[in-house]
Amino acid sequence: MRHLRSRRVFLEQCGLGGLALSAAPAFGAMPEQDPDFIVINGYVATMDAAKPVAQAFAVKGDRFLAVGTTEEMKSIAGPRTRIVDAGGGMVVPGFNDTHNHGRGEGLLYGINAGNPYVVEYVTIQSIIDKIKARAAETKPGEWITAAFYDDTKIKDNRQLTIADLDKATTQHPVQVSLRGGHASIFNSYAFKQAGVTKETPDILGGTYEKNEKGELSGRVTDTAGRKMGSFGTRAVYTPAEAADRALKGFEFISAKFAEFGLTSVSYDSNDDIIPIIQGSRERGTLKTRIAYEASHEVCDALLQAGVGSGFGDDWFRFGGTREHTLDGALSSRTMSMTRPYIGVTPPYKGNLTELPKDTMEWAERMHRGGIRMNMHANGEPAIEQALNAYDYAQSRFPRPNTRPKLTHCSLPSAAQMKRIKAVDAQPSLFSTYIYYNADKFRFYGADMAEHMMPYRDMLDMGINASTGSDFYPGPFDPLMAIQGMVTRKGFNGETWGASQKVTVEEAIRLSTVMGAYSTFEENIKGTITPGKLADYVILSDNLYKVNPEKIIDVKIVETVVGGKSMYHV
Structure with a gap:
């Protein structure tokens, strides 16, 4: 009875007494009211202005049940309640990323020209080598694409160019996308198939960039990329393979x-x-x-x-x-x-x-x-x-x-x-x-x-x-x-x-x-x-x-x- 009384007192102090004691649809009958688990001994930064900092909290189902001190949470724990000791660690609400494009397919199966997760400098030769290796197992004429190229994190201290990609293959169209999107580097094969030359004019919202000699540099920006990708074949998978x-x-x-x-x-x-x-x-x-x-x-x-x-x-x-x-x-x-x-x-x-x-x-x-x-x-x-x-x-x-x-x-x-x-x-x-x-x-x-x-x-x-x-x-x-x-x-x-x-x-x-x-x-x-x-x-x-x-x-x-x-x- 001591466990029941202390739990009631604490939940009422939290303003949840009625919910815990009478709201059967939310938490079930009173014998089932024990938290599934409590987290104790933490520094809990709740981000809730009503109680900005706590030591512990209780969880029932998929919801927070109560927030307070370690002793308060222990007082509402039942015989089946699991106890998680945060060991003094900080606890914060789950982080929320409000803009993300991440598809894991490219990470698992594609060519990553740079490191997706941390700062890392790479060489242009490493990018060429990865494309060359993929070209060896790819049908001529089929697209080869790479992602995560960060043009300011190159040990060579220069830009990747059309000439670099031509060293990797002359039998496949190649696209290396800048990590930031909205621009890619293409090889000569891709430009030829797209019908783009150094005389091709830029379009609304996109450019075919030139080098200091007035030749195509390989870099294409924004809407101009649509023309570049309008031809050629790409790897084909059965429906089952694609789904997997x-x-x-x-x-x-x-x-x-x-x-x-x-x-x-x-x-x-x-x-x-x-x-x-x-x-x-x-x-x-x-x-x-x-x-x-x-x-x-x-x-x-x-x-x-x-x-x-x-x-x-x-x-x-x-x-x-x-x-x-x-x-x-x-x-x-x-x-x-x-x-x-x-x-x-x-x-x-x-x-x-x-x-x-x-x-x-x-x-x-x-x-x-x-x-x-x-x-x-x-x-x-x-x-x-x-x-x-x-x-x-x-x-x-x-x-x-x-x-x-x-x-x-x-x-x-x-x-x-x-x-x-x-x-x-x-x-x-x-x-x-x-x-x-x-x-x-x-x-x-x-x-x-x-x-x-x-x-x-x-x-x-x-x-x-x-x-x-x-x-x-x-x-x-x-x-x-x-x-x-x-x-x-x-x-x-x-x-x-x-x-x-x-x-x-x-x-x-x-x-x-x-x-x-x-x-x-x-x-x-x-x-x-x-x-x-x-x-x-x-x-x-x-x-x-x-x-x-x-x-x-x-x-x-x-x-x-x-x-x-x-x-x-």
């Missing part, structure tokens, strides 16, 4: 997400991934909650069916459109700018990839159908186009609480941030870029860097920004992201945009609470709060106490989603 590769790839990346502490991901991927995710869930290998961001084709089908954003459940829900691309990339130096890039000849201000009238037409169609707009807009010109399109759609068909998403929103003006605040737009800012891509800021300059990925300014203005890795382009390590946001210092020791530093607590909040808000799920996750989904991460060290420049070295001890361990050292 896709499932194994997704299970691989899902496990990787858990390994790095991600419990929720806004997933911008190809449409064929939907049945793959379903298959993974049925097999019990889905380790991360998914907010799916769909292609134009899928969105059009959902419009016809009358299905809007939010449809689904706690594990898989329709988040909105995939990023509707309005400009180029930050790391590939093709994002739209109001002034030319530094050190680029001839003068170049990046690419706007769509006419404003087309953006407005698309925005109104999605908005009327209740599908949340998600627009890729890095630079000021693209951000302006995105905001204008949203205002147009809202003026034609007003809707409350739409939270339009601005993917990247890397360099907004002060006036644009006021507009973002006014409509509660959701910037998903690059998370790991500050650390990983510190070697790219020189193309923008110190003055621009003071306003890039403006976490500090947005927090001060009350803008609901969140963190998105954009993987493949950026690693998805939340601790790498937090270190970068807190220090504004990169892997190379360079500091860019020091005025945009945030505190550790703010960085965690941006990576958890704000991710939940971004997907309209702030009432069910994002904080360690009784009644919310039991998604959390145990860390080896307290982020508030370690050297800020060593945060990246802190280890993920365990990742838990819905009360189930998805990763444990």
Whole structure:
């Protein structure tokens, strides 16, 4: 009886007494009220303003049941309650990546020209060798593609060129994609088959770049890449082989997400991934909650069916459109700018990839159908186009609480941030870029860097920004992201945009609470709060106490989603 009484007293103090004692649908009859497990002896940073710090918490089913001290949690434990000792480690809500493209197929079966997860310098010869090896087992005329080429992390200290790729093969079209997307390097075979020569003019939103001699350099940007990929054959698999590769790839990346502490991901991927995710869930290998961001084709089908954003459940829900691309990339130096890039000849201000009238037409169609707009807009010109399109759609068909998403929103003006605040737009800012891509800021300059990925300014203005890795382009390590946001210092020791530093607590909040808000799920996750989904991460060290420049070295001890361990050292 002492156990029952102490439990009742504590739960009533937490405001859950009635729930625990009488709400049979939520927790069952009183004898079944014991928590499934309690986590004790931790430093629990709940991110809940009502109880910011605790030592312990209890979990029942897939929800947090109570939060408090170790002794309080022990007092409500029953004979079947499992006890997890955090050993003094820090516990935070599960990390949320609000923009991720990761498909594990490429990681398992493709050519990785660079390291997907950490900073690593490679040689051009290593890329040539990998392509040459793949060419030896590939039919002539069939495409060979490689990913994760980071052009500022090359030991040779120069760019990969058309001539380099010609050394790998002259019998296959070759495409090596820059890690940041929006640009690729092609070989001579690919240009010949596409009918592109040095005389071919650039097109709206894309370029065929030339070297200092006026010859094709091999680099093609943004919309110009569509012509390059319009010919040739690619590897063909039977339906069973394709399904097996896709499932194994997704299970691989899902496990990787858990390994790095991600419990929720806004997933911008190809449409064929939907049945793959379903298959993974049925097999019990889905380790991360998914907010799916769909292609134009899928969105059009959902419009016809009358299905809007939010449809689904706690594990898989329709988040909105995939990023509707309005400009180029930050790391590939093709994002739209109001002034030319530094050190680029001839003068170049990046690419706007769509006419404003087309953006407005698309925005109104999605908005009327209740599908949340998600627009890729890095630079000021693209951000302006995105905001204008949203205002147009809202003026034609007003809707409350739409939270339009601005993917990247890397360099907004002060006036644009006021507009973002006014409509509660959701910037998903690059998370790991500050650390990983510190070697790219020189193309923008110190003055621009003071306003890039403006976490500090947005927090001060009350803008609901969140963190998105954009993987493949950026690693998805939340601790790498937090270190970068807190220090504004990169892997190379360079500091860019020091005025945009945030505190550790703010960085965690941006990576958890704000991710939940971004997907309209702030009432069910994002904080360690009784009644919310039991998604959390145990860390080896307290982020508030370690050297800020060593945060990246802190280890993920365990990742838990819905009360189930998805990763444990």
